[in-house]
Amino acid sequence: MGRSGRTRLDDRPSGAGLRRASAPSAGLMAMPPLPPADQEERDRVLAYLRAHPTLLDQHPDILADLVIPHGAGPKAASLIERQVQVLRERNLRLEGTLDELLRHARQNEALLDKTHELALTLLRIPDLKTRLGQLVEAMVRHFHADMVRLAMPAAHPALQHTHLDPLCLALEEWPGPPATGEPRCGPLEAALAGWMFRAPHPPPASAALIPLPKGTGVLLIGSQDPHRFHLHMGTAVLRRLGDLAGAALEADSPS
Incomplete structure (x- = not known):
C-alpha cells in the first residue's frame, strides 16, 4: 500500500522532476506596435542587415554596444559570443597599452x-677635463x-684646451638661428x-639639441x-642632462 498523505510527483531531494512552467521572460513578451514611421525605419534596418549578413563582422565595434537579452533564445548565442570576443580583444589592446x-x-x-x-659623480670631480x-x-x-x-661662448676655458677638441x-x-627654449629632437x-660633426665623423641620423641654462651653450647628443x-x-x-652639462661648464666659466 502507498504511504498516507498527498502524493508527490517527485520525492527526490533535488526536486529535479516535473516543475511548474515559469512565467515568460520580459524580453520575449510581445512589444506594443510601433508607429508607422518607426515601423518603416525598423523594416529598412532589418532588410539591410539581411542583405548584408557580414556587416557586423566589418564593424565589430557595434557589437560591443548591442543589448541582447539572455532569454532571447539559442539564435542569440552567436551574437553574445561575438560580443564577448570583441570585448576580450578590446581588453587585450588595453592591457597591451598598459604594459607599454x-x-x-x-x-x-x-x-x-x-x-x-x-x-x-660630477660633483666629486674638480678639474674641467675630467669632468667633461x-x-x-x-x-x-x-x-x-x-x-x-x-x-x-668662445671665452670659456674649455675652448682653450686642445685635448677637448672636437x-x-x-x-x-x-x-642658423640660436637654440633656445625646450630641447629639440x-x-x-x-x-x-x-x-x-666634422669629417671624419659622420653626421648623426637623429639628434637631441639641448639648450643649456641661462643661454650659456648647447649640448648636442647624436x-x-x-x-x-x-x-x-x-x-x-x-632637460636634466642639459642642467648637468651647464653646471659642469659653469664651474670653470670666466667671472
Whole structure:
C-alpha cells in the first residue's frame, strides 16, 4: 500500500522532476506596435542587415554596444559570443597599452637614476677635463649616444684646451638661428650637422639639441639610429642632462 498523505510527483531531494512552467521572460513578451514611421525605419534596418549578413563582422565595434537579452533564445548565442570576443580583444589592446606605459615608466625611472648618479659623480670631480670626459662617457654608456658636442661662448676655458677638441665648439660660430627654449629632437639641419660633426665623423641620423641654462651653450647628443631621437619623444630627462652639462661648464666659466 502507498504511504498516507498527498502524493508527490517527485520525492527526490533535488526536486529535479516535473516543475511548474515559469512565467515568460520580459524580453520575449510581445512589444506594443510601433508607429508607422518607426515601423518603416525598423523594416529598412532589418532588410539591410539581411542583405548584408557580414556587416557586423566589418564593424565589430557595434557589437560591443548591442543589448541582447539572455532569454532571447539559442539564435542569440552567436551574437553574445561575438560580443564577448570583441570585448576580450578590446581588453587585450588595453592591457597591451598598459604594459607599454609601464615599460616606458620603468625606462624613465632607470634614466632618472642614471642622471642622479651622473650628478653625484660630477660633483666629486674638480678639474674641467675630467669632468667633461665623465659627462661624455655617461652619455655614451647610459644614454646610448654615438657622439656628443658642447657649444659654448668662445671665452670659456674649455675652448682653450686642445685635448677637448672636437667636443667643445665656439657658440659664436653657430650656423642658423640660436637654440633656445625646450630641447629639440629629430634629424639635424645639414648646415648644423656639418658644423658640429666634422669629417671624419659622420653626421648623426637623429639628434637631441639641448639648450643649456641661462643661454650659456648647447649640448648636442647624436645617434646613428634614425629612431633614437624623434619629434614626439619626452624631453624631461634631456632637460636634466642639459642642467648637468651647464653646471659642469659653469664651474670653470670666466667671472
